[in-house]
Amino acid sequence: MPEARMNCLADLRGRQERARVAFYGPKVRLSVGVGTCGLANGAGDVLEALRDEVARRGLDFTVRATACVGLCEMEPLVDVLAPGLPRVFYHKVDPARARDLVAGLAKGLHHGDWALMRADQDKLLVDLPRSLTGSLNGLAAVPTFEEIPFYRHQMKVALRNCGFIDPLDVEEYLATGGYSALAKAMESMPPEQIIETIERSGLRGRGGGGFPTGKKWRACREAHGEPKYVLCNGDEGDPGAFMDRSIMEGNPHAVLEGMAIAAYAIGASYGYIYVRREYPLAVDHLRRAILQAEQAGLLGINILGRGFDFTVRISRGAGAFVCGESTALMASIEGQAGEPRAKHIHTSEKGVFGRPTTLNNVETWANVPVIINQGADWFAAIGTKASKGTKVFSVVGKARTTGLVEVPMGMTLREIVFDIAGGVAGGRQFKAVQTGGPSGGCLGEDQLDLPVDFDALTAAGSMMGSGGLIVMDDRTCMVEVARYFTNFLRRESCGKCTACREGVLRMYELLEKITAGQGTTADVDLLEEVSRYVADNSICGLGKSAPNPTLSTLKHFRGEYLAHVTEHRCPAGVCKALTKFTILTASCKACGKCSKACPTEAISGGAKKVPALIDQAKCVRCGSCREVCPFDAVGTE
Amino acid sequence: MAPTNLQTQAPVDLAAADAVIDSYQADKSWLVMILQDIQEAYNYLPQPVLEHVAVRLALTPSHVYRVATFYASFSLTRRGRHLILICDGTACHLRGAENLQEELTRRLGVAPGQTTADGLFTLETVACLGACALAPVMMIDGTYFGKLTSEKIVAALERFAAKEAPDA
Numbered sequence: 001m002p003e004a005r006m007n008c009l010a011d012l013r014g015r016q017e018r019a020r021v022a023f024y025g026p027k028v029r030l031s032v033g034v035g036t037c038g039l040a041n042g043a044g045d046v047l048e049a050l051r052d053e054v055a056r057r058g059l060d061f062t063v064r065a066t067a068c069v070g071l072c073e074m075e076p077l078v079d080v081l082a083p084g085l086p087r088v089f090y091h092k093v094d095p096a097r098a099r100d101l102v103a104g105l106a107k108g109l110h111h112g113d114w115a116l117m118r119a120d121q122d123k124l125l126v127d128l129p130r131s132l133t134g135s136l137n138g139l140a141a142v143p144t145f146e147e148i149p150f151y152r153h154q155m156k157v158a159l160r161n162c163g164f165i166d167p168l169d170v171e172e173y174l175a176t177g178g179y180s181a182l183a184k185a186m187e188s189m190p191p192e193q194i195i196e197t198i199e200r201s202g203l204r205g206r207g208g209g210g211f212p213t214g215k216k217w218r219a220c221r222e223a224h225g226e227p228k229y230v231l232c233n234g235d236e237g238d239p240g241a242f243m244d245r246s247i248m249e250g251n252p253h254a255v256l257e258g259m260a261i262a263a264y265a266i267g268a269s270y271g272y273i274y275v276r277r278e279y280p281l282a283v284d285h286l287r288r289a290i291l292q293a294e295q296a297g298l299l300g301i302n303i304l305g306r307g308f309d310f311t312v313r314i315s316r317g318a319g320a321f322v323c324g325e326s327t328a329l330m331a332s333i334e335g336q337a338g339e340p341r342a343k344h345i346h347t348s349e350k351g352v353f354g355r356p357t358t359l360n361n362v363e364t365w366a367n368v369p370v371i372i373n374q375g376a377d378w379f380a381a382i383g384t385k386a387s388k389g390t391k392v393f394s395v396v397g398k399a400r401t402t403g404l405v406e407v408p409m410g411m412t413l414r415e416i417v418f419d420i421a422g423g424v425a426g427g428r429q430f431k432a433v434q435t436g437g438p439s440g441g442c443l444g445e446d447q448l449d450l451p452v453d454f455d456a457l458t459a460a461g462s463m464m465g466s467g468g469l470i471v472m473d474d475r476t477c478m479v480e481v482a483r484y485f486t487n488f489l490r491r492e493s494c495g496k497c498t499a500c501r502e503g504v505l506r507m508y509e510l511l512e513k514i515t516a517g518q519g520t521t522a523d524v525d526l527l528e529e530v531s532r533y534v535a536d537n538s539i540c541g542l543g544k545s546a547p548n549p550t551l552s553t554l555k556h557f558r559g560e561y562l563a564h565v566t567e568h569r570c571p572a573g574v575c576k577a578l579t580k581f582t583i584l585t586a587s588c589k590a591c592g593k594c595s596k597a598c599p600t601e602a603i604s605g606g607a608k609k610v611p612a613l614i615d616q617a618k619c620v621r622c623g624s625c626r627e628v629c630p631f632d633a634v635g636t637e
Numbered sequence: 638m639a640p641t642n643l644q645t646q647a648p649v650d651l652a653a654a655d656a657v658i659d660s661y662q663a664d665k666s667w668l669v670m671i672l673q674d675i676q677e678a679y680n681y682l683p684q685p686v687l688e689h690v691a692v693r694l695a696l697t698p699s700h701v702y703r704v705a706t707f708y709a710s711f712s713l714t715r716r717g718r719h720l721i722l723i724c725d726g727t728a729c730h731l732r733g734a735e736n737l738q739e740e741l742t743r744r745l746g747v748a749p750g751q752t753t754a755d756g757l758f759t760l761e762t763v764a765c766l767g768a769c770a771l772a773p774v775m776m777i778d779g780t781y782f783g784k785l786t787s788e789k790i791v792a793a794l795e796r797f798a799a800k801e802a803p804d805a
């Protein structure tokens with residue numbers, strides 16, 4: 001039965017305590033990550049199998065649906081919290097294994113041999129570390145979190161709770177100390193002090209720009225005009241990045257709590273969360289979280305009986321990358337086409353509906369409650385001189401272990417790529433890492449010792465961006481990568497200013513020409529010139545940064561461009577017009593994998609000890625054969 | 638199968654549009670959301686409905702049309718019964734998404750943005766589905782397919798086509 005609305009801070013404390021008792025209570029608690037990536041890996045069936053097996057055996061277990069813990073590759077992940085035992089995580093669970101797990105737990109037994117890792121302490125929940133020591137009953141051989149390379153170097157602040165609590169039940173958020181920060185702010189911190197705390201913490205925006213958050217709040221607080229608005233940017237347009245999705249799906253109340261604290265400090269009464277349409281699950285989880293928070297008296301009218309009103313609504317994007325930009329996002333919320341405007345007047349003074357507005361990114365919001373709870377000094381002690389706290393990265397592309405990682409600022413890219421993500425998949429050679437989204441830059445091997453830091457990455461010609469970290473190996477063509485990003489930006493340019501609309505198109509045409517094998521050295525020079533023009537003359541961040549992929553690859557991988565235009569060769573074997581795949585007969589073991597993978601049936605042989613042979617007339621140069629060959633027997637010329 | 642435009646000129650029932658507009662209290666600031674919900678109800682944005690929206694929200698038809706054509710997810714022509722979104726985001730691109738998109742095009746006989754002649758599938762590319770760790774990824778009607786291969790594409794298409802069998 002849902003609890004009644006809370007009308008004072010004492011109500012909140014009591015309810016948190018009851019929720020905590022239930023969370024760590026006498027019942028066995030099973031949970032499965034059914035975020036977007038879990039679902040894509042079949043976690044829905046595992047959840048059903050667990051529920052069914054528990055019911056069939058008449059067990060008094062709790063079965064919960066959580067979201068993503070970041071190890072997307074290992075899903076479905078099942079998390080077991082049994083009284084007196086460490087928390088245990090099982091990976092790559094299928095429905096049959098799920099049933100066996102329940103059968104074992106019914107007798108109080110874990111399947112230690114299947115387990116991925118254990119947690120003796122719930123210290124990943126920064127707000128409330130909790131010791132789970134008890135008996136290690138058959139679990140001593142299971143490594144702890146701290147022993148797993150993927151987690152050893154991580155520090156969860158923004159991702160706290162993600163994958164550890166049921167995001168659809170506010171009680172689970174309350175159990176981990178949720179909404180304490182809002183209560184603390186309203187009870188004991190005048191608005192001025194809240195803003196000062198955020199300023200002193202050194203928090204900078206996680207959406208890409210790295211603008212000091214406290215400064216933004218202050219400008220909005222001081223601006224004239226009513227009502228004021230607090231917005232959350234959940235557009236996450238950067239392909240390859242999904243930390244905002246993970247937070248909105250896995251811990252939506254953290255975002256709401258952060259927004260409510262800002263609204264209280266700034267004097268805002270309305271909030272909007274702008275979410276992209278490709279994230280239906282995030283929309284659903286946020287919507288339900290808002291409803292539950294309103295019923296609990298944590299949002300809406302007269303929050304916790306303190307006379308403070310703050311209402312939040314969701315606005316869904318309709319598929320336009322530029323709507324992640326602040327002024328375009330506001331236009332979209334107002335029901336207009338999402339075109340940016342030049343920011344002669346700050347949005348803190350005249351933002352959405354012409355009123356003072358504060359916009360922050362999802363991850364930025366998720367940091368706020370922790371800063372209020374732990375204090376500015378705690379936060380400022382993490383990170384580098386000018387980049388404080390942690391940053392979440394989605395490590396994707398050719399990395400061995402792909403997923404979400406959260407690390408203290410200042411960690412080097414090398415540590416993230418090699419120590420956490422295990423380097424490059426398939427034992428291939430590392431070539432580059434791309435940060436900063438479509439308008440970020442590519443950094444090569446010699447720059448891997450750069451720290452994760454807003455200013456250091458910008459100085460190197462890339463940027464922090466929203467945290468996509470895309471690993472590229474020796475089979476990635478850097479010219480093609482530049483072409484790919486420029487094509488993306490060309491399509492997403494809203495067309496308002498000429499430099500971006502025409503310039504990015506010209507850049508794309510030149511890159512097409514080069515990757516098609518028809519470029520000259522003069523084209524490479526012209527490309528560089530146009531890129532600089534676009535960077536200097538565009539209205540908004542999209543155009544200003546659109547040349548980054550081109551300029552950074554020209555800077556660090558110029559040799560690859562020259563190979564395309566002078567030798568008519570694509571060193572990575574990617575550009576179709578310049579690549580011909582052949583079987584190296586001496587290395588071919590006739591396993592048949594390539595002919596099976598070929599989409600156009602261009603490969604004959606490859607069985608009964610007859611080496612494979614590629615029919616060049618049928619070959620579409622997709623490279624599938626090279627991808628699957630276990631013997632490196634597919635060569636390029 | 639050749640691409641077709643199945644737009645009909647038959648009169649359109651406006652009741653569903655009115656229900657959507659009412660659920661937003663006919664507040665024009667919700668235009669982008671209203672159009673999304675209407676598209677969900679009608680499968681696309683029929684012209685008479687757009688005109689009706691303009692009247693109900695006291696906006697000019699040109700404003701509504703401008704918004705409807707600005708955002709990539711709106712369609713002014715009827716779409717297939719199943720929407721296939723193949724991701725062409727960076728993570729998917731690096732793991733061969735382009736080849737899979739070509740595979741879909743070969744199988745369905747339509748390029749991205751088009752609908753199969755039998756009206757069953759519309760193929761579209763998207764810039765990221767947020768499941769990048771499982772690249773390459775595609776989504777059909779909200780169901781995700783991760784670590785996509787040619788074989789998985791064939792199986793998925795058959796599964797969705799089979800759903801339609803008796804009355805299609």
Ligand SMILES: Cc1cc2nc3c(=O)[nH]c(=O)nc-3n(C[C@H](O)[C@H](O)[C@H](O)COP(=O)(O)O)c2cc1C
Nearest residue numbers: 205206207233236237324325326360361364541542
């Ligand atoms: C073209 C463009 C796209 C952007 N896309 C996003 C986005 O998807 N998500 C985001 O949080 N910020 C995005 N931004 C940055 C926002 O304009 C804005 O700086 C940010 O939301 C502010 O929040 P923060 O200070 O917490 O980072 C984008 C900026 C530009 C120029």
Ligand code: FES
Nearest residue numbers: 724726729766769
């Ligand atoms: S890049 Fe394809 S899902 Fe993100």
